[in-house]
Every structure is written in C-alpha cells, then in structure tokens.
Amino acid sequence: xxxxxxxxxxxxxxxxxxxxxxxxxxxxxxxxxxxxxxxxxxxxxxxxxxxxxxxxxxxxxxxxxxxxxxxxxxxxxxxxxxxxxxxxxxxxxxxxxxxxxxxxxxxxxxxxxxxxxxxxxxxxxxxxxxxxxxxxxxxxxxxxxxxxxxxxxxxxxxxxxxxxxxxxxxxxxxxxxxxxxxxxxxxxxxxxxxxxxxxxxxxxxxxxxxxxxxxxxxxxxxxxxxxxxxxxxxxxxxxxxxxxxxxxxxxxxxxxxxxxxxxxxxxxxxxxxxxxxxxx
Amino acid sequence: xxxxxxxxxxxxxxxxxxxxxxxxxxxxxxxxxxxxxxxxxxxxxxxxxxxxxxxxxxxxxxxxxxxxxxxxxxxxxxxxxxxxxxxxxxxxxxxxxxxxxxxxxxxxxxxxxxxxxxxxxxxxxxxxxxxxxxxxxxxxxxxxxxxxxxxxxxxxxxxxxxxxxxxxxxxxxxxxxxxxxxxxxxxxxxxxxxxxxxxxxxxxxxxxxxxxxxxxxxxxxxxxxxxxxxxxxxxxxxxxxxxxxxxxxxxxxxxxxxxxxxxxxxxxxxxxxxxxxxxxxxxxxxxxxxxxxxxxxxxxxxxx
Numbered sequence: 284x285x286x287x288x289x290x291x292x293x294x295x296x297x298x299x300x301x302x303x304x305x306x307x308x309x310x311x312x313x314x315x316x317x318x319x320x321x322x323x324x325x326x327x328x329x330x331x332x333x334x335x336x337x338x339x340x341x342x343x344x345x346x347x348x349x350x351x352x353x354x355x356x357x358x359x360x361x362x363x364x365x366x367x368x369x370x371x372x373x374x375x376x377x378x379x380x381x382x383x384x385x386x387x388x389x390x391x392x393x394x395x396x397x398x399x400x401x402x403x404x405x406x407x408x409x410x411x412x413x414x415x416x417x418x419x420x421x422x423x424x425x426x427x428x429x430x431x432x433x434x435x436x437x438x439x440x441x442x443x444x445x446x447x448x449x450x451x452x453x454x455x456x457x458x459x460x461x462x463x464x465x466x467x468x469x470x471x472x473x474x475x476x477x478x479x480x481x482x483x484x485x486x487x488x489x490x491x492x493x494x495x496x497x498x499x500x501x502x503x504x505x506x507x508x509x510x511x512x513x514x515x516x517x518x519x520x521x522x523x524x525x526x527x528x529x530x531x532x533x534x535x536x537x538x539x540x541x542x543x544x545x546x547x548x549x550x551x552x553x554x555x556x557x558x559x560x561x562x563x
Numbered sequence: 564x565x566x567x568x569x570x571x572x573x574x575x576x577x578x579x580x581x582x583x584x585x586x587x588x589x590x591x592x593x594x595x596x597x598x599x600x601x602x603x604x605x606x607x608x609x610x611x612x613x614x615x616x617x618x619x620x621x622x623x624x625x626x627x628x629x630x631x632x633x634x635x636x637x638x639x640x641x642x643x644x645x646x647x648x649x650x651x652x653x654x655x656x657x658x659x660x661x662x663x664x665x666x667x668x669x670x671x672x673x674x675x676x677x678x679x680x681x682x683x684x685x686x687x688x689x690x691x692x693x694x695x696x697x698x699x700x701x702x703x704x705x706x707x708x709x710x711x712x713x714x715x716x717x718x719x720x721x722x723x724x725x726x727x728x729x730x731x732x733x734x735x736x737x738x739x740x741x742x743x744x745x746x747x748x749x750x751x752x753x754x755x756x757x758x759x760x761x762x763x764x765x766x767x768x769x770x771x772x773x774x775x776x777x778x779x780x781x782x783x784x785x786x787x788x789x790x791x792x793x794x795x796x797x798x799x800x801x802x803x804x805x806x807x808x809x810x811x812x813x814x815x816x817x818x819x820x821x822x823x824x825x826x827x828x829x830x831x832x833x834x835x836x837x838x839x840x841x842x843x844x845x846x847x848x849x850x851x852x853x854x855x856x857x858x859x860x861x862x863x864x865x866x867x
Contacts, residue, residue: 339755370757377755385748388741395738396745397756402738423738466756 291352292317292470292502293338298347300333300526307333308526311347315470315519317354320496320503322513324537325523326547331506332380334523335472337362338504339377340369351375353469354500371400376468378459380475386448390439390458393447394430397465402426433461437491453484457491464495470502471495477509485509489516514538522546565708570832571825576716576785578824579723583778584801585808585816586730587771593747593811594767595659600670601650603798604677605772608646609779610789611681613639614692628695639780640773646677647772648765656761674795681791689790692783719781726777727817730770734813743767747811800827800843807847809860818858822846 293315300308308330315321323331336342338349338361349361351373359373369375376397385393395402402422434440437457442450447458456476463471476492477485489512495501496516507513513520513534520537522530524546530537537543545555584606591599616638620631654673658665699713734740742763745753754760782797783789800823808819823843830842850858 367754367757367759370755379752383749383752385745385752387748388744392741392744396741396753396758399738399742400757462756 294350296348299345301345313521319518322505322517322520329523330526340365374469376463376466377472382455384447389444390447391443393462394465397462398426437461472504474506477512565705565710569710570828574825574828576719578821580778581801581804581824582817582820583774585804585820587775588802588805589816590771597666601673604674604794606775606779607794609639609643609776610783612642613780613783639776643776644769644773647768651768689788691788809857812859815859
C-alpha cells in the first residue's frame, strides 16, 4: 500500500477460499505492518479462521497470494509452503482457538520443542547431540535460557517442570504464546487468545502481547472476540463479514463505523445508524 | 526350587528378546497410531543380516569372537535400520493421510513381502550358526538338577539392559526424544513449531528396526538358528507383549515382554509345551478384561 516495501510484513492479495459451493473468504486483500498488532474481527462464521488456515498452510487458497516479507526483504509465498517449513523458513507461528499444548510434557519441554530448528542444526541431526558435543551443549543451554526467559515473562518459572496439562487454563493460554515465541517467529498469529479468560487473565494477556510487540521483533496478527482486548492493544483492525472485508482502520475508526455495527447486530446499515443515534 | 530358578532364568532371557521387539511396536503405535505388522519380519531380517555378516567375517579368516560379535551387531543394526526406513518410506508414508485401515493392510502386505523375499533369497531351510559364545556358570547343584546360567544368557540380558538405558535416555533427555513425544501428542502442532514430522517418524522406525535387529541377533546366538518364518510368531508374541504392557508405553513394552517370556517358559516347564501360546494369550485376555489399557498404559481422557 505504501511506497516502502519493507513496511509490510504480510500482504494478503485477492485471497479466496471456496469449499464446494460455499465461499468462506471472497477476494480479500489486506496488509499487516511490521511491528504492529493487527486484529482480524468479525461475527461468527465470517471466515477469520479460514484466513489463518490459509496463512499457516492448512488450506491451499482457491485463488490469491499471501506474501510474507522479512526484515531483510526476503519474501515467501505462504500458499506454496507447507508443514514445518512455515515455521522454519517463513517464520510464522500460530496458536489455535483450543489449547494445543503437549499436555504430557513439562512446561519447559514444551518451550524446548519449539526451538527444534536451532537445536537440530547444532545437534548435527541427532548424532552429535547423542555424544554430547560442546557445540550442541552450548546450543542446548542457550535454548534452556531462552525457555526460562519466556517462562519468567509469563510468571511460570516456578512451575517449569510441571506437566503442561496440569496448569491452570489462563497459564496454559500464555504458555502457548510463549511456546510460539520460542520458535522466534517474525509473525505470530493468535486465534482467539483471550477466549475463556477472566478479566484479570485478559489483562495479563494484553500485557504479554504489548511486551512482544515492544521488546521483540515480532508482529502480531490476532483474531479476537473480546472487544476490550482488541480495542486496547490493536494498532489496526480489519473487519470481515461473510468472507468479505467490510472495514479497516484504527480501533477508533472501527468503533464508529456503522457497517461494522450493522454486521455485529445482524441488521442493515440504516438501522445501525439509527441505533447509534438513539444510543448517543 | 532349583527347577524353578532355572525356568526363571530362561524366562527372563526369552522375555528380553520379546521386550526388544515389543518396543518397536509400541513406539510406532505411539507416534503414527498404526500396528506395524512387518516389525516381526524386520526382526527376522536382523537375524539373517547377523548370520550373513558372520559368514562373511569367517570366510575372511577372522576368528576373534568379541570382534566378530561387535561387527555383527553394528552391521545388523545398520542394515536393518535401512530396511525399517525403506518400509516406512514406501509402504506407510504415502498412506499417512489415508483412512486408518490402509497402512495396516499395507503393513500386513509388507510382512509377506519381507518373508517371501527372505525365503526366495535365502532358501526355505533353517540356517544354523555354530555356537559362538560357549561356557557358563553352574549356580547351584543339588545332585540331580543343576541350575545353569550360560554366557549367552548373560550377554542377552546385559545387552538388553544397556540398550534400554541408552534408549530411555534418548527418549527422555534428548532433542530427538522431545520431538518424538511432541509428535506423539499433536503432529500438527509439532509441525507448526518447526518440527519435521516426517523425519521424526522415519527416525522412530529406524530406532525400532535397529532394536529389532539386536533382538534378531540375540535370537540367532541363543537358539543357534534363523529361518524366514521366525518373524511371524515372534512378532505376534511381541505385539501381544506390547498390548499387555499397555501399547504406547515404553516401560510397558519391556514389562509385557518379560511377562510373556515368563508365562511361556513356566507353562512349558510345569504344564504342557503344546499349550504355551494358549497360556500366553489367555493371560493377555484376562489382563485386558480387568485393565483395558494394559499394565502400564494410560487411559485416554478426552476433555470436553
């Protein structure tokens, strides 16, 4: 959109996703700026998760391009990458609506798995690691340090060796984000991270996301229904309804957009304006 | 009492061999959720490779037994690991996204392929090997019955213990072990975190196959023979051991192996040798009725 090509980290270009006769996402274009928290909102069934699934290689888009641009202006077309390469090459990490921690492993081990790629190289594809070469040991130590840093940030350092599945729900949510961060992503995609959190846990989450944006070189793309979280932390909001982008802008602009309110109330624009006028 | 002690020793040795094979079943089940029915034949291949290596070494004029054993072990583990890798690559990986029964069927097919391949290439007769490790100890002699502990038996049990120690270190402490456990729990998520799931699965097959190769070589040394059909029965027994111990659980596989080995030996010793398989499977049924997940298996709890 702007002249500077490295300002965008993610460019979604005319993306469409069709399942049989159903069009889940229709000709969607948007960009996410480097260092921003971009939120994707919309009523249930608007196609938000479908967009995420296209970005992270679960779906192959029917048409369109998803371009991931790194700081050194290397580009990756995400619709052509699959599987572990999304994380390894394109440096995109994601979480799901439901918690998908490795419940049987400890909190620390969860964060160690996410550092697989660095350790894989250092361990000489397993064999050097087995004989405990010095290079691998130092890599393993720095991986543990990194894991401990994130555990400290989410306040779980004392419970590092507990099975992840036994942690309280709110802690599990934040542990998932910490785990995603351990894979050193350039773009972190969060699917409803605040779902099921109480007000205090939601506040802790907002703080964690702000910390990631301010202190780490990671941009965030966020799906969220909890408007207090979205309005508080987003730099930019994109609104979807029936797979089509209906609005885009700063939280303030979105809050006052009658099209958005109409979509959420399930009515047309005129009624929404009337409701807003009545409410004000 | 002496007779009992002797049967205990025999049972533990047999159980160690079953346990080594059972680990391959349980590991593969844990990570891809399928029963690798070709695993018993991988065990048989391991025995054959050990025998072939032995014959090559002897024809080269080598006569130092410890060196021969070491080379046999390494070559048979390495070559059998390649078999394990190839079987996964050509028979299971293409079917991974397919319906659940497809890899099971191709595993049974693969079992026949390996069995017939050995029959055609090595002949149908039983292949003997001269006893390499001789001697042993008489633990107790009461005049009419002596409790014997042979050096082969010691070697089988010691090798099993050493391998299991290395193996459980790998699974619980190393990067590969972490990746493996992560893939076991959630492959999609592991891939999203950058873990190469295909490679991790391949490595699982490789490790399972090399443990089976060790079992094959131990079988060869202990019983002094291999044949193309030995993988079938041993494979079924080891699979039973894995289920008895709780499929998916590694200590369970070893425990199940020991249990099956002991049941079989004691039954043959005190009752009738013809019904030893019936005894082993009956106990499996009884255990599964009262503990459906096996001795050490964890019940799968689904959260809603």
